[in-house]
Amino acid sequence: MRYAMAIDTLKCVGCSDCVIACQMENNVPLGFCRDWVVESVHGTYPQVGLELRSERCNHCENAPCVRCCPTGASHIVDGGIVLVTPEKCIGCGACIQACPYDARYSHPEGYVDKCTFCVHRIDEGLDPACVAVCPTKCMYFGDLDDVNSDISKILARRKFKALAPEAGTNPQIYYLV
Amino acid sequence: MKEELFVSGRNIPNIDPYLNIWHWQIPLYLFLGGLAAGILFFAALFTIMGKEDQMYATVKKAPILAPIALVLGLIALFLDLKHQLFFWRLYTTFRIDSPMSWGAWVLMAITPLSFLWVASYAKELRPGWDWKYDILNKIEAFVIEKRIWLAWIIIVLSVILGIYTGILLSAFNARPLWNTSILGPLFLVSGMSTGAAAILLMSKSAAERRIIGGIDILLIVIELFFITHMIMGFQAGSQTQIDAAQLFLGGPFTVPFWVFVVILGLIFPVILEIMERLGVHMPVIVPAGLIIIGGLIFRFIMVEAGQITRYLY
Numbered sequence: 001m002r003y004a005m006a007i008d009t010l011k012c013v014g015c016s017d018c019v020i021a022c023q024m025e026n027n028v029p030l031g032f033c034r035d036w037v038v039e040s041v042h043g044t045y046p047q048v049g050l051e052l053r054s055e056r057c058n059h060c061e062n063a064p065c066v067r068c069c070p071t072g073a074s075h076i077v078d079g080g081i082v083l084v085t086p087e088k089c090i091g092c093g094a095c096i097q098a099c100p101y102d103a104r105y106s107h108p109e110g111y112v113d114k115c116t117f118c119v120h121r122i123d124e125g126l127d128p129a130c131v132a133v134c135p136t137k138c139m140y141f142g143d144l145d146d147v148n149s150d151i152s153k154i155l156a157r158r159k160f161k162a163l164a165p166e167a168g169t170n171p172q173i174y175y176l177v
Numbered sequence: 178m179k180e181e182l183f184v185s186g187r188n189i190p191n192i193d194p195y196l197n198i199w200h201w202q203i204p205l206y207l208f209l210g211g212l213a214a215g216i217l218f219f220a221a222l223f224t225i226m227g228k229e230d231q232m233y234a235t236v237k238k239a240p241i242l243a244p245i246a247l248v249l250g251l252i253a254l255f256l257d258l259k260h261q262l263f264f265w266r267l268y269t270t271f272r273i274d275s276p277m278s279w280g281a282w283v284l285m286a287i288t289p290l291s292f293l294w295v296a297s298y299a300k301e302l303r304p305g306w307d308w309k310y311d312i313l314n315k316i317e318a319f320v321i322e323k324r325i326w327l328a329w330i331i332i333v334l335s336v337i338l339g340i341y342t343g344i345l346l347s348a349f350n351a352r353p354l355w356n357t358s359i360l361g362p363l364f365l366v367s368g369m370s371t372g373a374a375a376i377l378l379m380s381k382s383a384a385e386r387r388i389i390g391g392i393d394i395l396l397i398v399i400e401l402f403f404i405t406h407m408i409m410g411f412q413a414g415s416q417t418q419i420d421a422a423q424l425f426l427g428g429p430f431t432v433p434f435w436v437f438v439v440i441l442g443l444i445f446p447v448i449l450e451i452m453e454r455l456g457v458h459m460p461v462i463v464p465a466g467l468i469i470i471g472g473l474i475f476r477f478i479m480v481e482a483g484q485i486t487r488y489l490y
Contacts, residue, residue, distance in 0.1 A: 016185035036187040038490070042179040052184070068348060070278035071266040088266050091259030093198040094277050100351035100488040102196065105189045110260035164488040166415065167350060 002144040003079040003117055004172040005131070006151050006160065007054050011138035014039060014052040018130035018139070022056075025118060025129035029108050034115040035130055051177075054130065054139065057082060057103040057115035058163065058171030065095035065104065073111075079143070080172060081119055086111040100167040117141075144172075181490050196352075196484040202257035204476040207342040208371070209250035210284075211364055211472065213243040214339035215372015217291060219389070221332035224324060234380035235389060237298045242375055243291040251284060276345045283341060287334040290327065297321050339365040342476075346483060354421035354483040357410055363403040367472050370396040374446075374468035377461050386461065390450050393468070397447045404439065421486040430482045438478060442471015 014037050022028060022035050035056035042049045059082050066074045066082060073088035074095050084095075084104075089111035096104045096112060107113040118128035126132065131139040142149035151174075160174040183193070191198050220240045223232040258264055268285065272278040297320040299306045308314045320327060343364030346355035373393040380386050411422030424430045446464035453459065 014184050019185040032189055033185065033187055035185075036183050037185040038181055039184040040179065040181045044178055064349070064351060067274040068277065070272055070275045070281055071263075072270050072272060073266070086260075087263065089260050090263050090266055091261070092257065092277060093259070094275070094349075096192070096196070096198045097349045097484070098351050102192055102487070102489070105192055106198065106259050110258075111263075166417075167488050 001079045002172070003059065003081055003122070003141070004144045004151055004174065005056075005117075005128075006140040006154050006174040006176055008136075008138040008140075008154075008158075008176040009051050009053055010176065011136045012037075012052040012054060013136055015135060017133050017135055018054045021129040021133040022115070022118075025121075026116070028113075032105050032107070032113070034103075034113070053163075053175055055101065055103075055163070056130070056173065057099075057117075058101055058169065058173045059115075059117060061170035061172065062168060064098040064100070064167075064169060068094045068098045070094065077119070079117075079122075081117045081122075082114075083116055083119065084112050084114060086113075100164050100169060101171075196487070197481075199257065199480055199484065201477070202253040204473075204480040206250040206253040206257075207345070207364065207476045207480070208368075208473045209246040209253070210280075210342045211339055211368020211476075212371045212375060212469075213246040213250070213287075213291065214335040214342075214365070215369040216240055216243045216246075216375055217287070217294070217331050217372075218335040218339070218369060219372060219376060219392075220294065221328040221335065224328040225332065231382075232385055232388070233382060234385055235376050237301060239372075239376045239379045240291065240298070241295050241302075242379075244288065244295055247284065247288045247291055251288065276341060276348045279337070280341045280345060283334055283337050287331065287338055290331055290334070293320050294327060294331065297324060297327075336365065339368040342368060346479065349483075351488065352483045352486050353415070353417040353488075354411075354424065354486040355479070356418070357407055359403055359407045359410060360479075363400065363407060364476075366396050366400045366403060367475060370400060371469050371472040374465040374472075377465045387454070390453065394447055394450050397443050397468070401439070401443055417486065417488055421483075424482045424485065430478055433474065434478055434482075438471050438475045441467055442474065443468075446471070 016037050019033055019035055023033060026034060028034055035054060038053045038055055040051040059080055061080060063082050066076055071088045071090055073085045076082055091110045104112050104114045121128060127141050131141045140151045140154050142151035144152055146152060155174060158176045160176050162171045162174055187193060216239050220236045223236050229236045255264060267281040271282060297317060308317060340361045343361035347357055347360035350356045370393055373389050376389050377386055408422050411418040425434045446467040449464040
């Protein structure tokens with residue numbers, strides 16, 4: 001099993017509903033977020049292009065945050081989801097330094113926090129909160145090992161990219177372009 | 178032209194707009210760890226070579242600084258933690274992939290050994306010293322008898338400690354300025370040269386100062402070569418590394434790096450030390466002090482600047 005997410009940058013309108021849904025679902029402390037929306041503008045008016053990307057932890061296959069963690073608090077569970085065990089985390093900040101996506105933050109209680117792919121919802125057969133609320137249905141979540149899953153089908157059909165693949169992390173959030 | 182911004186209003190403390198999760202504690206520790214590694218390395222080296230008496234300050238006096246530096250460094254590391262009550266989790270596991278885990282275990286080993294080393298010379302440094310308890314006297318006698326073994330263990334651990342201070346940073350490929358394998362050797366050499374400078378300050382023997390001074394000159398020349406090599410490597414690297422080197426080549430860290438680290442911390446003191454050997458005498462505090470302060474500033478700059486460098490946005 002290999003969970004992944006595909007996000008259609010051509011459908012996304014940048015409403016940030018995914019961000020609010022995540023903050024509500026996961027009780028993210030005020031002033032922090034586990035996902036965020038980037039607006040990438042290239043060119044100058046009138047020759048201008050725009051890309052909107054809902055970003056989060058890439059649940060990398062070769063996760064540098066897991067490698068550098070001195071206590072094993074950062075770990076990978078079934079389906080390739082990268083999680084943090086708060087009771088093992090000492091708050092040293094190594095994983096925050098190690099993440100090329102700056103997807104981790106120091107929770108006010110001291111431990112490091114990040115996107116969990118809403119593992120508690122996946123276990124119940126639901127989509128992650130961000131995917132579930134998206135009003136444009138631009139996000140696809142599922143198992144890459146299952147060729148019949150929505151995500152496998154859309155990745156087979158569309159062109160896509162990942163963020164900073166040159167960092168060698170093998171990220172699992174795909175952006176349809 | 179390309180412009181990227183967070184439209185969802187992300188502004189996380191210490192992460193946006195630039196990463197600044199490590200403050201003064203980490204560079205201070207990297208400096209103290211390197212200093213202690215350098216001092217212990219020379220103490221162990223000259224013990225193994227059987228020169229305890231000629232190298233009095235190196236082997237017996239200066240090592241007093243090592244446990245002090247290590248304890249202060251450990252306090253700094255502890256202060257850096259944000260989930261402090263769980264720090265013991267470091268010692269319930271060993272992660273072979275994690276440089277920080279290596280560092281935690283090496284510190285756990287070398288800190289008590291450095292105390293043992295100093296304690297075994299207590300009677301020589303302070304005649305009339307008594308450990309009061311029989312068991313402590315027995316331990317002392319044992320350590321003195323097996324000192325050569327202790328020296329071998331310490332020399333290995335001190336090299337691991339010294340090189341680890343650099344590898345801790347170089348293992349983060351997300352921070353292009355740190356992600357160079359030369360950083361381990363560079364921090365090792367720099368730590369040894371600050372250690373040698375500390376010994377110079379404590380030595381009263383001209384012959385000993387001449388030997389340590391000569392070693393220090395060699396170390397600084399190697400360090401200058403490594404710094405050149407590091408920047409050349411960046412310039413020949415990927416775009417992210419070219420951008421990282423730019424911080425030192427015209428960017429905001431250009432003046433602090435070249436003036437305080439390279440010129441005042443390395444080139445100027447090495448010239449003074451060479452002049453000293455040629456017979457132009459001056460207070461040893463000048464070159465030694467500059468080397469130590471330069472080493473400290475170097476670590477602050479590397480930690481601060483490295484956190485700014487990134488792949489995205």
